[in-house]
Amino acid sequence: MSDQWLGLITGICFGALLQQGRVLRFEKQVGAMLLKDMTIMKFMMSAILVGMVGVQVAVALGLAQLSPKATQIGATVVGGLLFGLGWAIMGFCPGTSVGALAEGRWHAIFAIFGMMAGAAIYAEAYPHLEKNFLALGNLGKITLPGVLGISAWAIIPMLWVVFILCFVFFEKRGL
């Protein structure tokens, strides 16, 4: 029960921030893919910059555990590319589709139904994929610090510099 309440409260905050960041809109999502409006990148990269410091501190203090997803080269790349192709036409990602519906963009309901259908198809395909494809290039739950053999605290400042340079570039170009 408490996991549901905690999820709900976290979700309400997340939904309000997605809405206030104006990233729920079709034109913002497609605008980023047309390289014309980088609102969603500014939002995501800002969240990552703050969140990666917070998460790594929490883990270092023993207040949380890392739970990275496995890197399965075949599945991660093919799945990622398929996601991108669908994302451009749909104009929403899974999380934002629900928020877009909530702020009145009711065509998002068709995207939500489509994604439920896609999930159903995947469930049927799963036994076959599991046997023949998912293990392809499975490198396990690897992280950058582990692979590079350096501390997270060496990587984080570099990402801060790179992301902030991106922000400066976006603003100079009026993206």
Place this chain on the structure above:
Amino acid sequence: MENAVNWRPYVAGALVGVLATLSVIVSTKVLGKTQYLGASTTFVRAVGFVEQAVDAEHVKKNPYFLKEKVKVDWQFMLIVGIFVGALSASVIDGSFKLEAVPPVWRERFGGGVGLRAVGAFLGGIVAMFGARLADGCPSGHGLSGLMQLSVSGFIALACFFGAGVLMAALVYRRRGGVQ
């Protein structure tokens, strides 16, 4: 920078970083399991409930539904919360707007709801199949993956965006050349 910087996406994004941090700490303390933001698994569970109503035996036998478990869990309620939060915030600041066809789509394909519905539905099928194959979406892989410096997050996000840029150029740019 000629125009004033719009700080909105930066501030809201940074606050999501704070939220994600608080969420991993509080979920670990209260639930004993660290919860990271994510969305796409909930679509599996949602359609699992629908299929259960039609053919419960089928869902019981499907290895994927068995693996992901058809239940209302933390992430399912996170998605319900996104709806509630976005609705409240948009009503409070007056940005709630009923929209049948988004402007960018209208410019390219006209104002027909039918075509928009078909596009969103088919795009949704392909995107979710991909998200399940990749085991995550821009929230799970993009936000939570990169926050954890997970290699899969960087690869997935690059693929999401790379394919998205390519497809968007094919679909939304006018025929007869790139602008």
